[in-house]
Amino acid sequence: MNSKASNNISEQKFQFSPIGIIQSPYQEKFAIPRQPGLVSAAKGQILLQNEANNSELLRGIEQFSHLWLIFVFHGTLAQGWKPLVRPPRLGGNEKMGVLATRSTFRPNPIGISVVTLDSVETYLEAKKQQAILHISGLDLLNGTPILDIKPYIPYSDSLADAQAGFAQQAPQASLVVKFSTIAMKQLNELQQHYFDLKLLINQVLAQDPRPAYKQGKVDNKIYGMALYDLNIQWQMYSLEQIEVLKISQHNVHQ
Amino acid sequence: MNSKASNNISEQKFQFSPIGIIQSPYQEKFAIPRQPGLVSAAKGQILLQNEANNSELLRGIEQFSHLWLIFVFHGTLAQGWKPLVRPPRLGGNEKMGVLATRSTFRPNPIGISVVTLDSVETYLEAKKQQAILHISGLDLLNGTPILDIKPYIPYSDSLADAQAGFAQQAPQASLVVKFSTIAMKQLNELQQHYFDLKLLINQVLAQDPRPAYKQGKVDNKIYGMALYDLNIQWQMYSLEQIEVLKISQHNVHQ
Structure with missing residues (x-):
């Protein structure tokens, strides 16, 4: 959970440790739905870890029906990034700028994903408390490192009228x-x-x-x-x- | 833009360099609106930097009316994080788990924010091309380091019916x-x-x-x-x- 920043903007680096890890049915990238929510039967857990494995951090989170997960695309991390990608939505034929897509091959391989919060639990394992969030509708690979969890706030996050060009319609x-x-x-x-x-x-x-x-x-x-x-x-x-x-x-x- | 991960999950660390930097009217945390979109007249720019300063990465982004910015809360970074915070929405009297809030004092000080995309520009500065995104409705401190930019996709991101407990109503x-x-x-x-x-x-x-x-x-x-x-x-x-x-x-x- 340490973070470092140099004074020179173009040389700044920020280092993050995961606050949790995902347990998910998806064991490989193939067959993972292209957005969260498409497969509501996909249930998983977030196990909080390190200093974040403390149920205090979750106090009040049960008031929210949905959560944002900020995570690392660890499954494709080693492949690096590309300035241009071919979105599946365009049949894989047309090249778009990577920042105009949700592709995993980004300069910083960070993803965001909305999931449904089912319940919050704390259990004892080997005499140590484990804080856990039960979630569904997830589109994340098993073992995905979670950098942050935030409540979904409809008045600021829900923009039903936003224009999204080639991604306007749900698949x-x-x-x-x-x-x-x-x-x-x-x-x-x-x-x-x-x-x-x-x-x-x-x-x-x-x-x-x-x-x-x-x-x-x-x-x-x-x-x-x-x-x-x-x-x-x-x-x-x-x-x-x-x-x-x-x-x-x-x-x-x- | 390098990222490292060790095999041991609890010791993993990920290192990110900003892909851009925000120019904003807000010079201090005081008076920044508590969510994006509340102050539509707040206009700013994202200057892409390092390897991301390449207009190819933005190809097609003009099809989207809104963008997600993933950024570092650099203004409060040095103050560290807290398991419990007092959300302004509750009058500052009640303590909530930091992960149940959008507080800046998070284990990993990462923020997400929706802004309106006004236009995309590339200009020459000292014989070097500078790619720039003009945005409005932003709630970010001047100089904020941007880790990622993603298109806002209403069919997956807009959940008007989500329940948000104490944060249900807009201020x-x-x-x-x-x-x-x-x-x-x-x-x-x-x-x-x-x-x-x-x-x-x-x-x-x-x-x-x-x-x-x-x-x-x-x-x-x-x-x-x-x-x-x-x-x-x-x-x-x-x-x-x-x-x-x-x-x-x-x-x-x-």
């Missing part, structure tokens, strides 16, 4: 998701251990998580995606339908 | 601001050099910038506030009225 989530007989059997066995698993898989796949250049095109490839410690295999059958073929459990963390 | 800005004869004369001389100066002073003072514990109480103190290189002296006459007494020019930067 359409219109695909029908079906489960094969075997996937349905596996799902029934797993449902008791994974909260709302069917709904989560449904909502994630309804977005069509394939790369932008494949949107609107059928392809026969069998895709795999990691949710929790599950590998979910699926295939696109038509422009309207995705089928889940198989769900297998494996340890993605090795 | 009332109902004070009438009058100018003394001498202040009016000074204003007329200065107006040509300072864009919409009267409106700016009006909007700033209508918020009653006095400390939270004085809200709703008349006091006879003569207050001074710094806007640009001006010192503006004013006094509260009644619960409904503030009078601007005198406007003097001085170099606040020495």
Whole structure:
């Protein structure tokens, strides 16, 4: 939580330690929805850490229905940044300035994301208190480092009339998701251990998580995606339908 | 723009250099509105710097009416942080967890703020190109280091129905601001050099910038506030009225 600044503006550097860490079903960038809120069944936790692991810091936060998370795009950090990117919203064909997008490949790889606050908890673990926020609708990779948490304040944050050019309309989530007989059997066995698993898989796949250049095109490839410690295999059958073929459990963390 | 992360989560540190710097009329924390947008006449600029000073990064940003700025609370940085703070909204009497507020005294002193994007410009200065964003409605101290700039996307960012407990209602800005004869004369001389100066002073003072514990109480103190290189002296006459007494020019930067 230390911060340093030099006097010379162009040489200033600021150093931050995470105040918390995200536990999320999403184990890889692939299939993470492109904005928060699109997959309401995605539930996760923020475990506060270091000096911020103190329930005092959260006093009153239960008055707010939504929170801003300020976080580091740790999954793509090592790839560096680019001045121009190709937003999926433009089919991946057109280049835009990185600051005109929400791309992860930014000069400073910082993200902001609104999530729903479900509940606040403090539990004991190895005789140490752990402060935790239960959240949903998140679009963050498991293990994401959280730099800050702020209440969402509608009178200053909600600008329904803002103009957003190519990003004005919400992405359409219109695909029908079906489960094969075997996937349905596996799902029934797993449902008791994974909260709302069917709904989560449904909502994630309804977005069509394939790369932008494949949107609107059928392809026969069998895709795999990691949710929790599950590998979910699926295939696109038509422009309207995705089928889940198989769900297998494996340890993605090795 | 470098970032480092260690493998041990609780020891991770992330280092960021500002991608830009704010030029703003606000020279001191006193009198800055408590949220962006409250003082629409507050106009400023973001000068991009270092590797981010490249107009390519801004390509397409003019499609957006509003931007998120992610910045460092550099004015209060040296004071450190506090687990509990007393929000002005609660009259400064009640303590809340710092993460349940937008207080500057946070574990990581990072702020987020929505501003209106007026225009994008690139100019030549000493044979070097300078990329610049003209913004308004800002609530940031002059010289604020900007870590990131993101487009405001209403379908994901605008949640008009979010519940915000003690911060649900926007602050009332109902004070009438009058100018003394001498202040009016000074204003007329200065107006040509300072864009919409009267409106700016009006909007700033209508918020009653006095400390939270004085809200709703008349006091006879003569207050001074710094806007640009001006010192503006004013006094509260009644619960409904503030009078601007005198406007003097001085170099606040020495």
